[in-house]
Amino acid sequence: MKKPLVLIASAAFVAGAYIWSFGVPASVSPFIGAETETPAASNTRPAGRRGGGVTSVVLTPLTLMPYEDTLHAVGSAKALQSATVTSDVSGKITALNLTPNTQVSQGDSLVQLDDRVERLNLEKAEGELAQARDAVSRYERLRATGNATVSDVAISDARLAQQLAEVNVGLAQLALDDRTVLAPISGTLGLSDLNVGDTLGAGMAIVTIDNADALIVDFELPERSIALLAKGREVLLGTPSLTGRVFTGHITSFDSRIDPTTRSVSVEARVENADGDLWPGMTFSVRLIDQTAPMAALPSTAVTWSRDGARIWVAQDGTAVQQPITIVHRRNDLVWLDVDVPAGTMVVTEGAQKMRAGAKIMDVGDHAAEEQVPQAERVNAPARPSGTPSSEQPT
Numbered sequence: 057m058k059k060p061l062v063l064i065a066s067a068a069f070v071a072g073a074y075i076w077s078f079g080v081p082a083s084v085s086p087f088i089g090a091e092t093e094t095p096a097a098s099n100t101r102p103a104g105r106r107g108g109g110v111t112s113v114v115l116t117p118l119t120l121m122p123y124e125d126t127l128h129a130v131g132s133a134k135a136l137q138s139a140t141v142t143s144d145v146s147g148k149i150t151a152l153n154l155t156p157n158t159q160v161s162q163g164d165s166l167v168q169l170d171d172r173v174e175r176l177n178l179e180k181a182e183g184e185l186a187q188a189r190d191a192v193s194r195y196e197r198l199r200a201t202g203n204a205t206v207s208d209v210a211i212s213d214a215r216l217a218q219q220l221a222e223v224n225v226g227l228a229q230l231a232l233d234d235r236t237v238l239a240p241i242s243g244t245l246g247l248s249d250l251n252v253g254d255t256l257g258a259g260m261a262i263v264t265i266d267n268a269d270a271l272i273v274d275f276e277l278p279e280r281s282i283a284l285l286a287k288g289r290e291v292l293l294g295t296p297s298l299t300g301r302v303f304t305g306h307i308t309s310f311d312s313r314i315d316p317t318t319r320s321v322s323v324e325a326r327v328e329n330a331d332g333d334l335w336p337g338m339t340f341s342v343r344l345i346d347q348t349a350p351m352a353a354l355p356s357t358a359v360t361w362s363r364d365g366a367r368i369w370v371a372q373d374g375t376a377v378q379q380p381i382t383i384v385h386r387r388n389d390l391v392w393l394d395v396d397v398p399a400g401t402m403v404v405t406e407g408a409q410k411m412r413a414g415a416k417i418m419d420v421g422d423h424a425a426e427e428q429v430p431q432a433e434r435v436n437a438p439a440r441p442s443g444t445p446s447s448e449q450p451t
Contacts, residue, residue: 060214082325092387114406114421115371116358120350120399123392127284127344129323131275131293135336136326137241137267141166145234146258154248154263164239167250167262171235178228185221192218243267266336270328273305273343276320291325292343295334303327305332324403351384352393359383359391369404369411371398376404376415 112205147169154166244272246264250256273293277285285307293303305327314321325342327334358368359381366383369376385392397403402419404411411417 076284081128085424094168095190110418111376111407111410112417112420113369113376113404113408113411113417115402115419116355116405116421118352118354118395118397118401118403120377121353121392122350123348123353123387125348125385127277127281127346129275129277129342129344131273131325131340131342133273133336133340133447134272134336135266135268136270136272137243138336139240139243139265140264141237141240141265141310142259143167143169143234143237143256143262144258145169145231146256147171147235149250149252149254149256152244152250152252154250156245156247158245159243160237160239160245160265161242165236166239167237169237169256171232174228174232174235178225178232178352181221181228185218188214188218188221192207209275237262239265241265241267267336268329268332268336270326271334271336271338272308273325273327273340273342274322275314275325275340276322277344279314279319279321281344282314282321284344285321285323289344292345293325293327294341294343295338297335297338298333312368342419347406348385348392351394352397352399353390354393354403355405356389356391358403358408360408368393368395368397369408371402371404371417371419374416374418376413376417378411378413 064394149167151168151171152166153160153164160166192211195206195211195214199211243265244267246266248263252261256262287307287309289307291305291307293304293305294301305325307323308326310322311322354368360367360369364380366381367378368381370379371377379395379397382394384394404417406421408415
């Protein structure tokens with residue numbers, strides 16, 4: 057007794073599910089007193105498979121848009137030219153020109169050391185040179201008058217003495233020049249703790265000079281960015297010191313190999329600093345933007361998968377046609393595709409998972425519903441007797 061009841065209940069459940077999904081068959085409705093579904097009622101049924109084998113879906117036109125990929129990095133700036141000034145000799149400081157944050161030109165005197173000994177040595181060398189030149193001139197005059205007492209050896213020795221005297225003058229002049237420390241480049245002076253009267257040691261750092269007319273920003277990019285690296289490529293820079301401002305720089309150089317530890321490549325970009333707002337040592341956030349040519353883009357819900365790969369369903373004359381695709385990029389709910397489908401083609405973006413090849417489809421998206429509202433109103437409107445004037449017609 058229990059088994060027949062289970063079979064009857066199962067049959068009733070299957071019949072109810074069929075009627076809910078496909079409606080009451082036309083051949084059966086006269087016997088059970090069911091009313092035939094009107095077109096207006098058909099349009100209000102939730103998306104799904106309809107009677108007659110039509111599947112409700114949402115169609116979206118395939119659009120073309122570029123894919124924008126932004127690489128982020130953090131970098132540190134250095135001056136276009138930078139130098140640490142040192143002295144080649146030691147000595148007592150007699151004069152200074154090291155006012156911080158002042159501009160100096162290449163060749164300006166920065167530090168003067170006591171040079172009294174060097175000046176005396178130069179005067180002595182110059183005197184010896186003058187004496188050697190007089191000796192050579194005297195010998196040459198005697199030889200020119202036919203004086204036999206002047207031998208070739210004597211003249212040769214006099215000329216050699218003159219050359220040695222010239223060398224000694226040069227050495228003395230170099231020693232004197234070393235007592236004055238000059239600016240090696242043009243730029244802005246940094247801080248220095250030297251004072252007049254201090255003893256400066258050879259090789260001791262005196263002051264730094266930075267030419268910050270432009271800055272070089274060092275940063276690192278991941279390995280996947282190497283295809284984007286090119287000299288002159290634009291990068292966008294920001295610094296927390298100047299919030300809200302964006303500076304434009306250009307790549308000037310990059311390393312020739314990938315770091316085996318960080319799997320990144322070192323890059324340098326130059327940013328102009330004519331106003332002097334940027335300082336060496338600043339931290340910069342770096343953005344490298346890569347924008348592709350316009351590509352086919354769709355919501356990710358349009359993509360279905362099978363053993364053959366990714367597919368989308370394209371609407372052709374009310375029928376769903378499967379189209380193979382290759383997903384190139386993905387961001388949030390959008391995918392960029394490599395697909396042989398023209399822009400504007402209607403693609404199934406909701407309901408794609410229930411599609412079968414050759415299935416009849418009906419668009420129930422928002423744009424389709426707006427077009428169907430006037431038609432539904434016309435279907436449900438009562439018939440007007442012939443000859444009755446319309447409210448839209450003049451009486």
